[in-house]
Amino acid sequence: MKQKLRIAVQKSGRLFEDSQRILKDAGISIDNGKEQLKASSQNFPLEVLYLRNGDIPQYLRDGVVDVAIIGENVLIEKGEDIVKGEKLGFSKCRVSLAVPKSFKYNSIQDLNGAKIATSYPNTVKQFLQKSNIEAELHIINGSVEIAPNIGLADAIVDIVSSGSTLFKNNLKEVEVILKSEAVLAISPQISEERQAILEKLQFRLKSVLNART
Ligand code: PRP
Numbered sequence: 370m371k372q373k374l375r376i377a378v379q380k381s382g383r384l385f386e387d388s389q390r391i392l393k394d395a396g397i398s399i400d401n402g403k404e405q406l407k408a409s410s411q412n413f414p415l416e417v418l419y420l421r422n423g424d425i426p427q428y429l430r431d432g433v434v435d436v437a438i439i440g441e442n443v444l445i446e447k448g449e450d451i452v453k454g455e456k457l458g459f460s461k462c463r464v465s466l467a468v469p470k471s472f473k474y475n476s477i478q479d480l481n482g483a484k485i486a487t488s489y490p491n492t493v494k495q496f497l498q499k500s501n502i503e504a505e506l507h508i509i510n511g512s513v514e515i516a517p518n519i520g521l522a523d524a525i526v527d528i529v530s531s532g533s534t535l536f537k538n539n540l541k542e543v544e545v546i547l548k549s550e551a552v553l554a555i556s557p558q559i560s561e562e563r564q565a566i567l568e569k570l571q572f573r574l575k576s577v578l579n580a581r582t
């Protein structure tokens with residue numbers, strides 16, 4: 370049987386639309402049925418798996434998928450060992466520390482002993498360690514910005530894109546921990562045969578990216 374490259378893309382959320390678009394612009398037509406969690410292309414040896422963002426690093430590590438379109442921030446949090454390929458130029462965001470507007474913030478020192486709510490514990494731990502700060506982490510998976518308003522935390526670390534979620538929750542961004550965008554991530558387990566298909570995909574993606582600039 371002819372081999373197909375297996376690519377993971379976000380099932381729903383911020384990367385979904387742009388991921389679909391870049392594949393389409395690369396001339397790869399995918400027949401979905403978003404309801405189906407797996408789809409195939411008719412004109413390119415590609416199989417698409419629609420997955421939850423946070424699960425993708427593990428699938429890449431295990432070789433269950435060969436490549437993925439994923440935010441760098443997720444790789445930094447959960448997939449330091451995974452090969453980062455092309456930057457794809459969309460889903461740009463920052464992972465930032467924010468505090469209530471009323472907080473008189475001077476420097477990161479102000480967070481010694483504070484409670485910080487986040488969905489990115491590894492990223493935050495590394496950042497705190499580098500800054501020589503000890504803080505208590507509360508790990509929550511969504512709606513992180515609500516934490517200071519309900520007395521759960523003094524500060525938060527989360528994704529900031531337009532800044533509107535921070536604004537609506539009376540928070541201000543005080544430190545940018547990292548900047549992120551969508552990238553093509555590659556499994557360390559990819560086979561030689563699929564590597565050859567990947568190179569074709571990369572060639573097409575590069576043409577799309579060049580045409581866009
Ligand atoms: C994400 C992220 C921030 C927000 C940032 O949340 O966690 O809360 O978007 O975007 P903005 O700066 O443009 O407002 P999302 O809406 O995806 O929901 P979730 O946190 O509940 O997963």
Ligand code: MG
Pocket residue numbers: 511512513514527534
């Ligand atoms: Mg959110």
